[in-house]
Amino acid sequence: MNKAIMAGLLVILLFVAGCASPQDTSPEFKDLSKAAAEYCANQIDTDQRCATYFKELHGKAMKNSSIEHAQRIAQHSMGVAGSYSDEGFNPTEYLTAWNFNNLPPEERAEFYKETPLGNSSLLREYWIFAEDKDIEIAPGVMFPAWTYNGQVPAPTIRATEGDKIRIHFTNRGGKPHTMHFHGFHPANMDGSLTEDFVYPGQSFTYEFDADPYGIHLFHCHSMPLKQHIAKGLYGAYIVDPKNDTRPHADRELVMVMNGFDTDLDGENDVYAVNTQAFYYAMNPIKVEKNELVRIYLVNILEFDLMNSLHIHATFFDEYSTGTKMEPNAYTDIVSFVQGERSILDVRFRYPGTYMFHAHQTEFSELGWMGFFEVEE
Secondary structure, eight states, X not given: OOHHHHHHHHHHHHHHHHOOOOOOOOHHHHHHXXXXXXXXXXXXXXXXXXXXXXXXXXXXXXXXXXXXXXXXXXXXXXXXXXXXXXXXXXXHHHXXXXXXXXXXXXXXXXXXXXXXXXXXXXXXXXXXXXXXXXXXXXXXXXXXXXXXXXXSSOOOEEEETTOXXXXXXXXXXXXXXXXXXXXXXXXXXXXXXXXXXXXXXXXXXXXXXXXXXXXXXXXXXXXXXXXXXXXXXXXXXXXXXXXXXXXXXSEEXXXXXXXXXXXXXXXXXXXXXXXXXXXXHHSOEEEETTOOEEEEEEEOOOSOSOEEEEEXXXXXXXXXXXOSSSOSEEESEEEEOTTOEEEEEEOOSSOEEEEEEOSSHHHHHTTOEEEEEEEO
């Protein structure tokens, strides 16, 4: 049997084996989508009931017993078996987490290590694993994901230009996986060809220099590629410039725009930034008036040709791909194809609650919307 036929059979087997049972959306999520459509999707003027609805919903959730209780309700409604605890993925925490800085020192040391090099740069080592895991993508909606370190998006990797990155990757999942980084690296570190596949139970070490500076991404490049991305194997990769002449950021946030096909028909049913639909509507992102907020924005949405971000009542500087010191646009909306990304520098002049969302109304109504809570 020649190599072309063998590769074709491998693709078919991987696709069939990777398909999970279709899952429908929950009554809770349908209520959220209905409210978003009625109150939050007017392109001319946002109904005041939009913010009120989600604030009231958040208040009710806070009165509930615990995150664990909410997860078990979601689990029960979907008939999903498994163990859940208060240690689940937290989208608020994810905004400011990189290099596992959200973990206690002892636990962080299991996944990240810094070693000074002689040229004033650092060797940054990471321990990353692929794992199959059910994740909660909306209230009452569980999704059978393929994850890096048990979360979607993956933990953010951040370095300074010229640092050496070494990633000890282990595949604990049920399918062949890889890690493919956008940026400069040798061909044998690309993770994109069949000979690069890391099979279940195997490990591989990726090593390359952090270059160029900017906002990048990484994802699995195993076949079929769209399945491995749609199932959740992706994350943000930030490289800071060694000589940074941009304005100093008072606050930095990582945002990965994504979506989920819950019934496996090749179309997304849930949209989000940082995985959990409507999360930032129920838990607004708190910032201060006039402070410089730097957003590292990545689009990894599968099955849709375009995604976007619009922030209400302000404009921002856009550094496309983050690879130049000067912004290339001053706007209030950006549109990306898959894999595109930018650094956005934004300030809010006035206190209050301001929406941000995809400017595709369908995406907003299915979860991709939230609020900034601007305080004095």
